[in-house]
Amino acid sequence: MRALAAVGVVSTDGGTQIGLTDGADDFKALTALKGMTSDSMEHAMRRIVLTWVCAILPAMFVAWGCGSDATDTPSAGGDGSKRITIVCTTTMIADLARVIAGDDAEVVGIMKAGEDPHVYEMRPRDTQAIAMADLVLMNGLHLEAQLDHVVENHAKGKVVRLAETEKIKPLGVDEVSGAPDPHCWFNVEYFIVFAERARDAIAEVDPKHADAYRSRAATYIDELKLLHTWAGKRIAEIPRERRIMVTSHDAFQYLGKAYDIEVHAVIGMSTEQPPTGRDKIALQKLVIDRGAKAVFIETSVSAALNDMVRQIADATGAKIGGTLYSDSLGDPATPESTYLGMFRHNIDTLAEALR
Numbered sequence: 480m481r482a483l484a485a486v487g488v489v490s491t492d493g494g495t496q497i498g499l500t501d502g503a504d505d506f507k508a509l510t511a512l513k514g515m516t517s518d519s520m521e522h523a524m525r526r527i528v529l530t531w532v533c534a535i536l537p538a539m540f541v542a543w544g545c546g547s548d549a550t551d552t553p554s555a556g557g558d559g560s561k562r563i564t565i566v567c568t569t570t571m572i573a574d575l576a577r578v579i580a581g582d583d584a585e586v587v588g589i590m591k592a593g594e595d596p597h598v599y600e601m602r603p604r605d606t607q608a609i610a611m612a613d614l615v616l617m618n619g620l621h622l623e624a625q626l627d628h629v630v631e632n633h634a635k636g637k638v639v640r641l642a643e644t645e646k647i648k649p650l651g652v653d654e655v656s657g658a659p660d661p662h663c664w665f666n667v668e669y670f671i672v673f674a675e676r677a678r679d680a681i682a683e684v685d686p687k688h689a690d691a692y693r694s695r696a697a698t699y700i701d702e703l704k705l706l707h708t709w710a711g712k713r714i715a716e717i718p719r720e721r722r723i724m725v726t727s728h729d730a731f732q733y734l735g736k737a738y739d740i741e742v743h744a745v746i747g748m749s750t751e752q753p754p755t756g757r758d759k760i761a762l763q764k765l766v767i768d769r770g771a772k773a774v775f776i777e778t779s780v781s782a783a784l785n786d787m788v789r790q791i792a793d794a795t796g797a798k799i800g801g802t803l804y805s806d807s808l809g810d811p812a813t814p815e816s817t818y819l820g821m822f823r824h825n826i827d828t829l830a831e832a833l834r
């Protein structure tokens with residue numbers, strides 16, 4: 480008879496799957512056990528058990544245990560129970576989740592500081608992280624272009640796309656994806672909606688710690704409200720005719736609308752398409768016609784795109800006003816590694832360069 484054989488294969492999207500070879504033959508082999516002598520049956524059974532121990536269990540180990548640097552094993556909570564795991568796509572959302580989760584839940588961030596969500600290329604471990612999550616928090620509105628499909632196909636826990644709610648009124652439509660502008664977090668009032676939705680989802684998945692999640696979220700939302708008021712006042716310091724910002728990619732329309740500043744960019748809402756010479760010439764004309772005082776580069780976009788902003792500055796006489804954080808927070812251990820610090824940096828940079 481043929482023994483059962485298990486193989487672990489890595490699928491095209493990086494996930495590990497377990498397959499049994501020759502299913503029909505194995506079925507025949509098992510049914511052939513009928514009518515054997517007790518000795519030959521015992522021998523056959525031992526082979527099947529050995530095969531399980533040698534082939535299938537290691538394959539399971541590979542699938543569930545190894546290479547999980549993105550998914551640390553959830554450690555015990557204060558009361559000895561297993562903590563839930565919250566997987567977040569962008570750095571902004573991971574920061575928000577960590578504030579609300581405190582020590583009561585494990586937060587895993589998929590993207591690292593400086594990574595661009597529009598063109599983020601999945602790592603094999605991402606599929607595993609998403610599959611094992613009790614809760615996946617993501618932006619939605621096509622921001623996480625590639626990861627969207629992985630979440631769709633592999634998430635087993637609750638999934639919340641924080642920007643996709645009637646409480647957020649999307650701006651514009653991206654020419655490439657056809658999706659609305661996904662950069663809602665640059666209106667702090669919309670980031671408060673993110674916080675409320677994250678709080679409710681975490682409390683629903685882990686009701687035992689719901690009071691702690693609500694309490695931390697309430698404190699954080701108070702800080703966000705103060706940030707919103709401060710940002711409005713700080714931008715208002717810039718004389719109205721100078722309130723015009725030119726950036727690498729079109730990430731700041733929500734900021735512009737919320738805090739009353741006109742926004743232009745070399746390319747559209749997504750960085751999936753490279754900039755063209757025509758984009759550059761059109762923007763140079765605008766900078767000259769409107770007398771824009773400064774142009775701004777961004778942290779999470781390609782060097783080529785930022786170079787184009789520098790060329791616009793050279794050609795027009797506008798200065799480089801500074802670096803803005805667009806689709807990612809700053810490096811760990813810097814003030815910009817939190818949403819609050821990132822937002823203060825951006826608003827201060829604009830206010831200093833344009834006033």
Ligand SMILES: [Zn+2]
Pocket residue numbers: 597662728729730748749750805806
């Ligand atoms: Zn963007």
